[in-house]
Amino acid sequence: MTTISRPGVDDRVRSHSAPARRNTKPRRAGVTTACWYVAVVALSVVTVAPLVWTLSTALKPAGEILGGALNLIPENPTLQNFREAFTAVPFARYLLNSLIIGVGGAVTNVFFGGLGGYALAKLNFRGRKALFALFLSSLMIPGIVTMIPSFLILRYFPLAGGNDLLGQGGLGLINTYWAVLLPGAAGAFAVFFMKQFFETLPDELGEAARIDGASEFRIFAQIYFPLAKAGLAVLAILTFQAGWNNFLWPLIVLNNQEMMTVQVGLASFVNNYETNFGPLMAGTVLASLPVLAVFIVAQRYIIEGVAHVGSR
Amino acid sequence: MTASRIPPADGTVAVVTDPARPPGRARPARTTAKQIRRSAWLFLLAPCALFLIFVLLPNVIAAVLSFTDYAIVGDTAWVGLENYARIVDDPYFWIALRNTAYYTALFVPMGFAIALGAALLLNRSRRAVRLFRTLFYVPVVSSTVATATIWYWLLNPQRGLLNVVLGWFGIDGPAWLYDSEWAMFAIVLMSVWATFGTNMIIFLGGLQGVPRDLYEAARLDGANAWQQFRYVTLPSLSRTSFLVSTLLIIAAFQVFDQAYVLTKGGPGNSTITMVYYIYDKGFGALEMGYASALSFVLFLIIMIFSIANAWISHPREKRKAAPR
Structure with a gap:
C-alpha cells in the first residue's frame, strides 16, 4: 500500500507488467483506502457499541434508562446501580470466588502445564508421542460427556467434605474451590500449549547443564522456565480468562450462594432483575472489568498467543 | 514437591555408576537417558493423574451409566439399551x-x-x-x-x-x-x-x-x-x-x-x-x-x-x- 502512494517507485517495478493501469492507480488506491476505513470503522462500531452502551446504562439512574435510552453519555451519572448490585446479592463474595478460581487455575496450569509441556518437548522417553496424542485427543472430547461422571467423582471423593473412605456420607468436594480447580489444574491445553512453546527453545542449553551435573528439575526450573516467560504469561492470562468466564461447570458444582462465581451470580441476576436493567448492567460491567483490564494491558501477547495456538 | 525428590535421586545415580565409567562419552549418555525418562514421567505425573481421574475414568463411568437408570437417589438397575431406545422416542x-x-x-x-x-x-x-x-x-x-x-x-x-x-x-x-x-x-x-x-x-x-x-x-x-x-x-x-x-x-x-x-x-x-x-x-x-x-x-x-x-x-x- 505504501508503495502505491509513491508512483515513481511503483512504476519502475510494475511498468513492464501493467503499463495501462499506471495513471488510475493512485486514485483507485485512495478510494480503496477510504472504503477500507469505512468497513473497519463500521465493524468496530458493531463490536464496541454494545459494550459502551452497557457501561452507559450501568451509570444511568432508572428513570433515564427507560426514558432517553439512546444517549450514550448519562445526563445524571450515578453509582446507584453498582451499590444495588453489591447489596442485593453478595457480589463482592462472587468476585472473590471468581478471583480465587481464576488465579488458582492460572498458577496450577502454568506450573504443571510448564513442567508437562517441557517433558514432552525436551525429554526423550518411550511413549512420548503416544502420550501427547492422548492429551491432544482429550481436547476433542466434548465436555458434556465427562460432566456427570466428573460431578459424581467429586461428590464421592474419598475422605473429603465429610466423606468416608468409600466416598459416602458427605458432599465430597462439591461446593469447594477444589471442585473447579482440581479437574482443570493441569489441563491438556496447558501441556499442549507449553510443549509447542518449549520446542522453539534450543536443546543445547539443557545438554550443557546436564554435562555439568545439573538435575533435570534444575535444568527446567533455572534454565528453560525463565526463558519461557512470554509463553507462560500468555498461558496464565488465557487460563485466568477461561477460569473467570467459565459458567457451566461452576453452575453445577458450586450451588451454595457463598461459593458462587460472578458468572453464576450474574446469570441468576437476569432472572431476579428481569427488567431492572441498571443493576443488571452494573453487574455485567463488574463481571467483565477484570478480564477486560487484563486484556487491555496484555492484548498484544493474548492475540499473539491465540495466533500461535491456531497456527499449529 | 517434585523439586525435593529429584536432586537426591540424580545424585545417587551419578555417584553409584561413576566408578564403572567406561572410556569415552557413551556411558553418561546412558545413565542420563534413564534419569531423563524417570524425570519426564515425574514431570508429567500431575497431568497424567488428572487425565486418568477426570478424563479417562469419567468416560468409562459415562459409558456404564448410560446403560443404567442411575439417579443419585434410589436404587440403580441395569437397563441395557433402554436409554438409547428411549432417546429415539423422546x-x-x-x-x-x-x-x-x-x-x-x-x-x-x-x-x-x-x-x-x-x-x-x-x-x-x-x-x-x-x-x-x-x-x-x-x-x-x-x-x-x-x-x-x-x-x-x-x-x-x-x-x-x-x-x-x-x-x-x-x-x-x-x-x-x-x-x-x-x-x-x-x-x-x-x-x-x-x-x-x-x-x-x-x-x-x-x-x-x-x-x-x-x-x-x-x-x-x-x-x-x-x-x-x-x-x-x-x-x-x-x-x-x-x-x-x-x-x-x-x-x-x-x-x-x-x-x-x-x-x-x-x-x-x-x-x-x-x-x-x-x-x-x-x-x-x-x-x-x-x-x-x-x-x-x-x-x-x-x-x-x-x-x-x-x-x-x-x-x-x-x-x-x-x-x-
Whole structure:
C-alpha cells in the first residue's frame, strides 16, 4: 500500500507488467483506502457499541434508562446501580470466588502445564508421542460427556467434605474451590500449549547443564522456565480468562450462594432483575472489568498467543 | 514437591555408576537417558493423574451409566439399551436436536465468513490495523454470560439498541427473545458477535503464511481481486479453514450458556439445545443414566460432523501439503 502512494517507485517495478493501469492507480488506491476505513470503522462500531452502551446504562439512574435510552453519555451519572448490585446479592463474595478460581487455575496450569509441556518437548522417553496424542485427543472430547461422571467423582471423593473412605456420607468436594480447580489444574491445553512453546527453545542449553551435573528439575526450573516467560504469561492470562468466564461447570458444582462465581451470580441476576436493567448492567460491567483490564494491558501477547495456538 | 525428590535421586545415580565409567562419552549418555525418562514421567505425573481421574475414568463411568437408570437417589438397575431406545422416542430430544442443528447451520457459516472477512480486512500493512484488530477482538474477552446479559438489554423489544436502530430505517424489529421464530436467531447473532474475534486471529495467522509471490503471479496472469481470493487465498488457507470450521462445529453443537441465561429453553421450546437438555435431564430431573446416554449421542453427532468436515477439507489439504 505504501508503495502505491509513491508512483515513481511503483512504476519502475510494475511498468513492464501493467503499463495501462499506471495513471488510475493512485486514485483507485485512495478510494480503496477510504472504503477500507469505512468497513473497519463500521465493524468496530458493531463490536464496541454494545459494550459502551452497557457501561452507559450501568451509570444511568432508572428513570433515564427507560426514558432517553439512546444517549450514550448519562445526563445524571450515578453509582446507584453498582451499590444495588453489591447489596442485593453478595457480589463482592462472587468476585472473590471468581478471583480465587481464576488465579488458582492460572498458577496450577502454568506450573504443571510448564513442567508437562517441557517433558514432552525436551525429554526423550518411550511413549512420548503416544502420550501427547492422548492429551491432544482429550481436547476433542466434548465436555458434556465427562460432566456427570466428573460431578459424581467429586461428590464421592474419598475422605473429603465429610466423606468416608468409600466416598459416602458427605458432599465430597462439591461446593469447594477444589471442585473447579482440581479437574482443570493441569489441563491438556496447558501441556499442549507449553510443549509447542518449549520446542522453539534450543536443546543445547539443557545438554550443557546436564554435562555439568545439573538435575533435570534444575535444568527446567533455572534454565528453560525463565526463558519461557512470554509463553507462560500468555498461558496464565488465557487460563485466568477461561477460569473467570467459565459458567457451566461452576453452575453445577458450586450451588451454595457463598461459593458462587460472578458468572453464576450474574446469570441468576437476569432472572431476579428481569427488567431492572441498571443493576443488571452494573453487574455485567463488574463481571467483565477484570478480564477486560487484563486484556487491555496484555492484548498484544493474548492475540499473539491465540495466533500461535491456531497456527499449529 | 517434585523439586525435593529429584536432586537426591540424580545424585545417587551419578555417584553409584561413576566408578564403572567406561572410556569415552557413551556411558553418561546412558545413565542420563534413564534419569531423563524417570524425570519426564515425574514431570508429567500431575497431568497424567488428572487425565486418568477426570478424563479417562469419567468416560468409562459415562459409558456404564448410560446403560443404567442411575439417579443419585434410589436404587440403580441395569437397563441395557433402554436409554438409547428411549432417546429415539423422546420428542424433546428431537426438538433439542432440531434447534441445535438450526443453530449450527447458521452459526458455523456466519462465524466462518465474518471471521475470514474481518481477517482479510486486517491483512495489510497499515498502522491502524493493530487498533482495529483490538477493537474487533474485544467482544471475545467478556464471558458468554456477560455477553448474554448485554444482548438481553440490546434485544429488548421496546428499548433495546437493536430495535431502536432498526426503527431509524423504518424496520419494525421482532420481539427477538420473546418470539419463538426469532429467539434462536438472536442467540446465533450474539454468539457470532462474541466469538468471531478468535477465529479472525487464527485466519490472520494463516493469511500471513500465504506466499506473496503467489499473488504476484496471479496478478501477472490477469487475475482480479475475486479470482485471487478464490484461487490463491482460499486454497492456501485450507489448513486454517479446516481448523476454524472444526472449532466452530464443536462449539456450535455444545451451545448452552446463552440459552440457559436468556431464554431457559423458551419461548415454546425454541431454544432448548442439546447440552441444555442434557443438563436439564442430568441435574434438573437427576436422570443421570439417561443424560449420559444423551451425551454419548451428542458426542457421536459431533464426531460424524467433524469427520465429514475433515473429509470435505481433506483432498484440498493433501494437494497443498504435498509440495511442502
